[in-house]
Amino acid sequence: MTRRTALEPLTGLVVDRDAERRARPELFDELLADPATRLLPLWRGKALTTTAEGERALDLITPDRQTAALLRVYLGRTVASGIPVIAVTLTDAAAVELEPDQSRWVGLREAGADLGEVDYALFVEAVAIANWHESHTHCPRCGTPTVVEQGGWVRRCFVDGKEVFPRTDPAIIVRVLDDADRILLGSNAMWENNRWSILAGFVEPGEPFEAAVIREVHEEAGVVCTRPRYLGSQPWPFPASVMIGFEARAVAQGEVPTRPDGQEILAVRWFTRDELWAERDDLKLPMSASIAHAIIAEWYGGPLSEAPRQGRIAP
Ligand SMILES: [Zn+2]
Known part of the structure; x- marks a missing residue:
């Protein structure tokens, strides 16, 4: 497993965010029909992780195990193996339904140092974009609830057409x-x-x-x-x-x-x-x-x- 150090983050990109694909109208249908696709479940900012022989890893699930999601965001493809990954945020009930056997719900701060760089990059991306959605549910211009577009990377107001983009x-x-x-x-x-x-x-x-x-x-x-x-x-x-x-x-x-x-x-x-x-x-x-x-x-x-x-x- 490749360990990260924070001062050498760009030795190479580990996740290709695949931005041009976000605009495809059937994006999620296509992704979910692809057996290579994996879902990264998020529940209250935590992800499912497994620990085997002291190594911690994200427990990414197959599309057939998907349950009702509050939000879906296409995170992109892992560069090394080309696996498309969708972050799905879950309700409490869905999280219980997904009840892990060997896995555990863990927060980013707790898991961060133990994850490999691909898993860490996916987890950080998922938490960051999910946090943005959680605090940007309404149009800043007119207050209307916005809808999610572009694979989870834009929210749009249908009253005045304003597009709201993620902020950092x-x-x-x-x-x-x-x-x-x-x-x-x-x-x-x-x-x-x-x-x-x-x-x-x-x-x-x-x-x-x-x-x-x-x-x-x-x-x-x-x-x-x-x-x-x-x-x-x-x-x-x-x-x-x-x-x-x-x-x-x-x-x-x-x-x-x-x-x-x-x-x-x-x-x-x-x-x-x-x-x-x-x-x-x-x-x-x-x-x-x-x-x-x-x-x-x-x-x-x-x-x-x-x-x-x-x-x-x-x-
Ligand atoms: Zn508006």
């Missing part, structure tokens, strides 16, 4: 370093005690990502940074974000003072690699499947569960 909220996440190559971590007011991560925040309308990086770091930590450099991205459908990872450098030299905003961020601190290692029993860091973890680990120079390597040269 961009949020930047940034590794700020000082001139001693220390990393800036913050502790969020919403988190448990002594949990630390790199800073993050939503991009505002009309704002370039790079400007959002500089603004958020100043707002949350009182640190002026410069030269944001793109690192990678990770969809984060809780409920509708994509995290856009950056590195930036503090402008001030030497001991750069910090000033947590006191609202969202209660504490900010510069860490050396040795401090991160020495305090590992007390510090709670981001979960391994997250881009925050990957960005910290890349700076650290290896797994956070191991002592830092010596003789590293700062970039």
Whole structure:
């Protein structure tokens, strides 16, 4: 099984979203008649997963097992094996009817780190588009209930013809370093005690990502940074974000003072690699499947569960 790391997401596409096929009027009839097609059942944001020999996988079901679906979305075809996959969201009753034998309903956060990259990509896509449908049931112009078209990728208002397309909220996440190559971590007011991560925040309308990086770091930590450099991205459908990872450098030299905003961020601190290692029993860091973890680990120079390597040269 291929494990993912959040900073190498585009080594190759694993799901071809097959967008040109979405417009076919008989799309779902054609797909359901194809014995290769598989359904990805979603119930309250959870998917069916199986675990065999410690490996977790999505339990995709054959079209003949389909029950009444609240929503169907054509996710596309897996690139490696060309399997068409339809996400189906289920009512409570349908979920019980599908009662798993060996499978379990599991959320994306819980399953994320254990799934292979194809299953992870399908699960993220399914949850993200299902979340959008759930919160966009009516026309934003006139309030009429909209209907689903284009294989689940558009909602249309039949009163004024408005088409509503899925949205994703961009949020930047940034590794700020000082001139001693220390990393800036913050502790969020919403988190448990002594949990630390790199800073993050939503991009505002009309704002370039790079400007959002500089603004958020100043707002949350009182640190002026410069030269944001793109690192990678990770969809984060809780409920509708994509995290856009950056590195930036503090402008001030030497001991750069910090000033947590006191609202969202209660504490900010510069860490050396040795401090991160020495305090590992007390510090709670981001979960391994997250881009925050990957960005910290890349700076650290290896797994956070191991002592830092010596003789590293700062970039
Ligand atoms: Zn309307």
